[in-house]
Amino acid sequence: QVQLQESGPGLVKPSQTLSLTCTVSGGSISSGDYYWSWIRQHPGKGLEWIGYIYYSGSTYYNPSLKSRVTISVDTSENQFSLKLSSVTAADTAVYYCARRGDSIFDYWGQGTLVTVSS
Amino acid sequence: DIQMTQSPSSLSASVGDRVTITCRASQTISTYLNWYQQKPGKAPKLLIYAASSLQSGVPSRFSGSGSGTDFTLTISSLQPEDFATYYCQQSYTSPWTFGQGTKVEIK
Numbered sequence: 001q002v003q004l005q006e007s008g009p010g011l012v013k014p015s016q017t018l019s020l021t022c023t024v025s026g027g028s029i030s031s032g033d034y035y036w037s038w039i040r041q042h043p044g045k046g047l048e049w050i051g052y053i054y055y056s057g058s059t060y061y062n063p064s065l066k067s068r069v070t071i072s073v074d075t076s077e078n079q080f081s082l083k084l085s086s087v088t089a090a091d092t093a094v095y096y097c098a099r100r101g102d103s104i105f106d107y108w109g110q111g112t113l114v115t116v117s118s
Numbered sequence: 119d120i121q122m123t124q125s126p127s128s129l130s131a132s133v134g135d136r137v138t139i140t141c142r143a144s145q146t147i148s149t150y151l152n153w154y155q156q157k158p159g160k161a162p163k164l165l166i167y168a169a170s171s172l173q174s175g176v177p178s179r180f181s182g183s184g185s186g187t188d189f190t191l192t193i194s195s196l197q198p199e200d201f202a203t204y205y206c207q208q209s210y211t212s213p214w215t216f217g218q219g220t221k222v223e224i225k
Binding site: 111 | 173
């Protein structure tokens with residue numbers, strides 16, 4: 001059973017960079033069949049796809065966030081990471097990592113709340 | 119971006135009721151439509167993929183239909199554990215987008 005777990009600071013100051021890591025267990029990021037994704041949910045709101053990465057390092061970002069987003073992968077640690085720069089209060093959200101395979105997000109982490117505040 | 123619009127935004131229903139949620143895409147997406155269930159404080163859970171295929175382990179009271187721009191999620195007999203928020207998501211083209219959600223509450 002694949003499991004994903006987000007980790008990182010729960011509080012980030014405005015204008016700084018949000019950094020999160022997703023650790024994958026029960027399966028290898030390098031299997032080649034999946035894209036490793038970040039999705040966020042603003043408090044009480046819907047879901048927004050941020051982007052994803054293939055094990056080779058190829059990345060695909062939502063154009064609405066592309067200028068501020070970097071997703072990277074560490075296959076040796078079976079982890080992938082999100083960096084979101086120049087954050088504002090509008091970036092306060094629950095951030096999920098998820099596995100995308102065959103057009104579906106089939107496994108999700110539990111989510112981590114990141115608050116942007118001074 | 120493809121906009122996904124769900125209706126209603128919320129509904130109240132009783133255990134045993136038949137519940138129908140609608141999702142409309144701003145352009146045709148064939149059957150590239152998925153449904154997720156989210157309970158408070160939890161991650162979304164995949165229920166239906168490719169418009170009508172039931173994800174493994176999901177009860178058969180859940181069903182999906184539709185193609186093109188109009189889709190439906192049906193719960194044939196609402197159970198206590200089904201009170202949650204439901205989201206549709208298009209997987210036709212990037213950026214992958216979700217509906218705003220439909221909250222199913224206890225009447």
